[in-house]
Amino acid sequence: xxxxxxxxxxxxxxxxxxxxxxxxxxxxxxxxxxxxxxxxxxxxxxxxxxxxxxxxxxxxxxxxxxxxxxxxxxxxxxxxxxxxxxxxxxxxxxxxxxxxxxxxxxxxxxxxxxxxxxxxxxxxxxxxxxxxxxxxxxxxxxxxxxxxxxxxxxxxxxxxxxxxxxxxxxxxxxxxxxxxxxxxxxxxxxxxxxxxxxxxxxxxxxxxxxxxxxxxxxxxxxxxxxxxxxxxxxxxxxxxxxxxxxxxxxxxxxxxxxxxxxxxxxxxxxxxx
Numbered sequence: 001x002x003x004x005x006x007x008x009x010x011x012x013x014x015x016x017x018x019x020x021x022x023x024x025x026x027x028x029x030x031x032x033x034x035x036x037x038x039x040x041x042x043x044x045x046x047x048x049x050x051x052x053x054x055x056x057x058x059x060x061x062x063x064x065x066x067x068x069x070x071x072x073x074x075x076x077x078x079x080x081x082x083x084x085x086x087x088x089x090x091x092x093x094x095x096x097x098x099x100x101x102x103x104x105x106x107x108x109x110x111x112x113x114x115x116x117x118x119x120x121x122x123x124x125x126x127x128x129x130x131x132x133x134x135x136x137x138x139x140x141x142x143x144x145x146x147x148x149x150x151x152x153x154x155x156x157x158x159x160x161x162x163x164x165x166x167x168x169x170x171x172x173x174x175x176x177x178x179x180x181x182x183x184x185x186x187x188x189x190x191x192x193x194x195x196x197x198x199x200x201x202x203x204x205x206x207x208x209x210x211x212x213x214x215x216x217x218x219x220x221x222x223x224x225x226x227x228x229x230x231x232x233x234x235x236x237x238x239x240x241x242x243x244x245x246x247x248x249x250x251x252x253x254x255x256x257x258x259x260x261x262x263x264x265x266x267x268x269x270x271x272x273x
Contacts, residue, residue: 129168156226168251191272
């Protein structure tokens, strides 16, 4: 015995469980995916082609999915807020700082008066802008005006590695070296830097070594020859650095550094000489 479902038009078959109370059973291919359907039948006998007049009750499978989605959303919201707070706290320079400022709406203001600018530059103190390194061989010798070197000479060869550091001592900057102008709302600045200097020239003792040493048959080893040769090597290194234009390079690099600093203070036009 069969009939048709009024909701999904599936065929229903009457399967007798008790002689006087058949049970309708069907396979709902379209409307029964996420629900279960229970048919309530009366105790009277069902006839072929008839549907029970009792109401149909539909029970939806409901669990704790909604509460789980809410908790997941709440956790993601808290995690995002914490991540945003950490980002804003640590984004203090560069493009990240600008993004953080846009998020929070904060603006940075700087004192761009002449004393403030001079003090800001002077904080850089001894600005080391270039390091000049060199590897060379330096010779030192002692000789006798009477006897040949084979008998009274002393000779040493040093493989030398050293470096010279140059830059500008910005502590020497004076207020009269800074000029600030404002025209049509645009602020410009001109800064004259102190002269560049060769700060220090040193030898790397770990990479400087004696390559060869020869002493005459009639004289002892001169203990001061190596130290004198090292001092001569430092002078040669310093002269080589100056000849290669280390001071000009130091000034050029210092100008670039100060220019970047002044633009960050909000000046629209910057000239550093």
